[in-house]
Amino acid sequence: MMIKKGLILIELFAVMAIVVMTLSGGCKKEDGPYPQRDVFVCIFSSQGGGTDTWIRQLSALMAKDLKVNMVCTNLPGAKGGTGAMQVWSSPHDGYSILGASETSVFFGVNDVAPMVDKWRFFIAGGSQGIFAVRTDSPYTRIEELAAQAKEQQGKIKVGNSGQGKLWHIKAVQLERARGGSLKHIPYNGSGPAITALLSKEVDAVSCSCAEIAEYVKAELVRPLVVTDVKSINFEGFGPVRSAIEIYPDMETELQNLFQWLGFMLPHDVENEKLKTFEEAFKRSVESPEFDRFLQSQMARKIAMCGKQADQLVDRMQRIASWTAKELGIARKDPEELGIPRSSNH
Amino acid sequence: MMDIFRDILNSNIEFCRHFGQLAHPESILIICLAVLIGIFFGVLPGLSATIGIALFTGLTYGMPLDRALLVLFGVYIGAIYGGSVSAILVNIPGTGSAAATCLDGHPLALRGEAGNANILARISSFIGTVFGMLIFLLFTPLMSKLALQFTSPEFFWLAIFGILICGSLASPDLPIKGWIAGLLGILMAMVGQEDIHGWDRLTFGNANLITGIPFVPMTIAFFGIPQIVKSMKGATTKVQAMSGRSRLQVWPLVRRNLIGILRWGSIGVGIGAVPGVGENIAAWVAYDDAKRRDKLGQKFGTGVYEGVMAPETANNAAIGGSVIPLVSLGLPGSPPTAMLLAALVLHGIRPGPMLTVENPGFIPRLAAIILWGAVFLFLCGLVLSKFMVKVLNVSLRILMPIIAVLCVIGVFAYNNNPFHLKLVFVFGVAGYFMDKMGYAPAPLILGLILGNLADAFFRRALLLNDGRMLGLISRPIAFFFFLACVITILNQLGLVRYVKKKYFGGSKT
Numbered sequence: 001m002m003i004k005k006g007l008i009l010i011e012l013f014a015v016m017a018i019v020v021m022t023l024s025g026g027c028k029k030e031d032g033p034y035p036q037r038d039v040f041v042c043i044f045s046s047q048g049g050g051t052d053t054w055i056r057q058l059s060a061l062m063a064k065d066l067k068v069n070m071v072c073t074n075l076p077g078a079k080g081g082t083g084a085m086q087v088w089s090s091p092h093d094g095y096s097i098l099g100a101s102e103t104s105v106f107f108g109v110n111d112v113a114p115m116v117d118k119w120r121f122f123i124a125g126g127s128q129g130i131f132a133v134r135t136d137s138p139y140t141r142i143e144e145l146a147a148q149a150k151e152q153q154g155k156i157k158v159g160n161s162g163q164g165k166l167w168h169i170k171a172v173q174l175e176r177a178r179g180g181s182l183k184h185i186p187y188n189g190s191g192p193a194i195t196a197l198l199s200k201e202v203d204a205v206s207c208s209c210a211e212i213a214e215y216v217k218a219e220l221v222r223p224l225v226v227t228d229v230k231s232i233n234f235e236g237f238g239p240v241r242s243a244i245e246i247y248p249d250m251e252t253e254l255q256n257l258f259q260w261l262g263f264m265l266p267h268d269v270e271n272e273k274l275k276t277f278e279e280a281f282k283r284s285v286e287s288p289e290f291d292r293f294l295q296s297q298m299a300r301k302i303a304m305c306g307k308q309a310d311q312l313v314d315r316m317q318r319i320a321s322w323t324a325k326e327l328g329i330a331r332k333d334p335e336e337l338g339i340p341r342s343s344n345h
Numbered sequence: 346m347m348d349i350f351r352d353i354l355n356s357n358i359e360f361c362r363h364f365g366q367l368a369h370p371e372s373i374l375i376i377c378l379a380v381l382i383g384i385f386f387g388v389l390p391g392l393s394a395t396i397g398i399a400l401f402t403g404l405t406y407g408m409p410l411d412r413a414l415l416v417l418f419g420v421y422i423g424a425i426y427g428g429s430v431s432a433i434l435v436n437i438p439g440t441g442s443a444a445a446t447c448l449d450g451h452p453l454a455l456r457g458e459a460g461n462a463n464i465l466a467r468i469s470s471f472i473g474t475v476f477g478m479l480i481f482l483l484f485t486p487l488m489s490k491l492a493l494q495f496t497s498p499e500f501f502w503l504a505i506f507g508i509l510i511c512g513s514l515a516s517p518d519l520p521i522k523g524w525i526a527g528l529l530g531i532l533m534a535m536v537g538q539e540d541i542h543g544w545d546r547l548t549f550g551n552a553n554l555i556t557g558i559p560f561v562p563m564t565i566a567f568f569g570i571p572q573i574v575k576s577m578k579g580a581t582t583k584v585q586a587m588s589g590r591s592r593l594q595v596w597p598l599v600r601r602n603l604i605g606i607l608r609w610g611s612i613g614v615g616i617g618a619v620p621g622v623g624e625n626i627a628a629w630v631a632y633d634d635a636k637r638r639d640k641l642g643q644k645f646g647t648g649v650y651e652g653v654m655a656p657e658t659a660n661n662a663a664i665g666g667s668v669i670p671l672v673s674l675g676l677p678g679s680p681p682t683a684m685l686l687a688a689l690v691l692h693g694i695r696p697g698p699m700l701t702v703e704n705p706g707f708i709p710r711l712a713a714i715i716l717w718g719a720v721f722l723f724l725c726g727l728v729l730s731k732f733m734v735k736v737l738n739v740s741l742r743i744l745m746p747i748i749a750v751l752c753v754i755g756v757f758a759y760n761n762n763p764f765h766l767k768l769v770f771v772f773g774v775a776g777y778f779m780d781k782m783g784y785a786p787a788p789l790i791l792g793l794i795l796g797n798l799a800d801a802f803f804r805r806a807l808l809l810n811d812g813r814m815l816g817l818i819s820r821p822i823a824f825f826f827f828l829a830c831v832i833t834i835l836n837q838l839g840l841v842r843y844v845k846k847k848y849f850g851g852s853k854t
Contacts, residue, residue, distance in 0.1 A: 053687060063406075071399065082538055112538065191676060199496050200493075201496040218699045
């Protein structure tokens with residue numbers, strides 16, 4: 001009887017082991033041209049935020065072109081490192097890709113995932129940054145908030161999408177330009193940060209224009225200043241000035257750090273696969289559907305991949321890493337990482 | 346006041362119109378198939394409502410919005426119910442939200458009442474879905490305002506309140522085993538990069554552990570693997586396929602528990618409506634509520650009907666609840682609704698405060714879709730459960746290896762990561778020995794779900810309050826949850842019973 005039970009257990013484990021081997025190793029081999037099966041898109045921020053929406057839109061367009069499913073999963077946390085490590089630890093076969101944003105240029109100094117030289121970039125576009133408060137806030141202009149921040153150091157709470165991410169850096173840049181002091185509260189993405197603003201947990205939020213456009217239209221949120229180079233006209237509100245108009249010395253900083261959204265693939269994915277992916281990406285971002293999406297997102301098209309994109313990201317990494325060091329939020333020294341200081345920094 | 350009533354009346358008229366419009370053969374066929382697929386996703390361990398919606402978000406991209414919504418909500422509703430089927434029949438929750446259903450659902454099946462448990466789960470899921478839909482239809486503006494009262498301290502206490510349920514899920518031989526398992530779950534939740542500053546914790550240099558220990562594979566490891574091994578060793582009682590239906594008067598039972606159902610439904614809607622919490626926690630809180638308030642409280646865990654009804658009502662009511670902040674604020678209430686948010690944006694709809702202004706008929710239309718989903722949940726469940734109970738007639742020697750394979754496939758489908766398969770094996774072995782030593786898996790899973798939430802919200806709340814602990818209880822709702830936590834602890838220590846006995850005439854609790 002005991003032997004029989006033992007044999008049954010061995011049978012059970014043998015069947016499970018075969019399935020595990022099939023799923024984890026057996027699926028590596030493929031015969032036809034890429035892609036042969038569903039592509040797994042790991043989005044490194046939480047559901048419902050800007051990055052999430054962009055990547056899902058792009059994935060849907062790419063799926064049509066590549067004629068396979070692009071299965072999107074959110075893995076937020078650790079400044080994008082959680083999702084990046086998920087893709088990095090999966091086979092580098094082009095079936096596991098990262099849905100990412102400019103946050104990836106901080107991977108090195110944040111010490112969360114391999115740096116930009118280990119990835120290939122497919123940049124679709126991006127939205128400009130905004131610094132906003134609730135409509136019941138006493139601040140109607142950025143100068144009023146700045147004066148208060150000088151008077152009551154560290155009292156004004158500003159939500160952002162994560163420590164060391166673009167919108168945090170933008171808020172810090174603004175804080176430095178004004179000379180006051182803000183209290184920065186990190187959340188897991190812009191969605192939770194905006195929730196915190198609406199629930200009065202924080203006094204202001206630093207995020208993208210697209211992410212708060214609907215709240216501005218509903219008169220729940222008041223935009224104070226655009227944390228990018230161009231002023232923006234918000235539907236239902238009117239024009240909002242760029243920070244450069246108020247603080248001209250911020251121009252260099254704002255010009256060289258901006259939002260972009262797109263895909264990242266490990267650099268050692270086969271060239272043939274990268275080429276196929278690149279062609280599908282170019283066709284997708286040039287489609288009328290994508291143009292309509294950009295319009296609804298108050299965003300601009302960048303449509304960049306290959307060497308051009310890699311160079312752009314490398315420049316951003318230099319600026320972002322050294323800015324992060326100067327701001328005291330870099331966990332690793334860019335010098336140690338071999339990131340050269342940018343000439344215009 | 347008159348305006349509010351007029352709005353509600355108009356909303357109801359719109360709802361009836363949409364419900365009638367959807368009574369079209371094509372729509373009915375779509376939602377029927379979607380619910381069936383959803384049940385399939387729910388039944389299979391590892392596959393969940395979120396995965397189902399995520400898959401169908403891509404597949405419905407080219408469809409008109411109405412049809413896409415029929416598919417997505419059908420899958421959502423079906424999957425949340427479907428999880429209970431495998432929880433009852435084989436003690437492996439098909440979805441995270443059905444984990445609490447295992448506790449009394451499977452003992453009922455062992456008693457030969459698998460059919461009864463299935464009927465109760467189906468009826469409770471139906472009632473829960475309809476209840477959630479009604480609240481969504483009538484009270485969306487009010488509920489969304491309430492949801493915004495939740496900030497980091499409230500989330501922290503809510504997570505702690507959930508963790509305290511561990512104490513009431515104690516093993517029969519030694520109550521503290523519930524806490525030990527719960528603390529192990531919390532410890533496991535600490536593995537990986539933390540949310541506030543991104544530092545690694547307990548990863549031992551393993552890059553795969555940076556992403557933390559995921560909850561879905563662990564549900565399979567701690568519920569599934571021990572159950573499969575025990576069944577194969579012949580250490581479990583063979584579940585009888587006999588339905589036992591004649592012994593159970595379903596509707597009198599529902600009538601008797603009407604107040605409870607309303608309470609569990611309210612818990613489901615309330616927790617569902619708080620952005621970022623979801624149906625998994627709703628099910629546990631409702632189960633704990635039923636256990637504490639029911640006369641049969643001590644018998645919970647041995648096969649009590651209310652132990653199936655409470656979590657199943659709450660997790661389905663959470664569907665309506667979690668759609669509330671999605672539609673009114675553009676903030677998803679649960680992981681599946683976060684997927685719905687992306688799906689709506691892809692279809693050109695921007696959920697948010699302007700949605701109801703620009704699209705006044707959207708809420709009634711969505712409510713009508715949810716009601717059709719509930720109707721087909723009931724009908725599909727009715728047809729399927731007869732066949733599903735018959736699965737138990739299959740020899741364990743054949744059935745269990747099939748379930749084991751499905752578990753492995755489910756874990757892989759969770760996010761295509763082979764490392765999770767290894768985790769399931771390692772923790773599955775640990776789970777088997779823990780089971781042998783009398784440690785229940787439920788508190789461990791609860792600790793794993795809530796540990797990270799409690800940690801992140803605690804530290805964020807301290808950051809917001811300059812490190813002052815008083816900031817954690819300075820807001821009314823946070824203070825209310827704090828008191829609820831204190832009372833729960835005192836109750837678990839037996840102090841409440843002692844005081845009642847000594848000062849209020851020894852009435853039994």
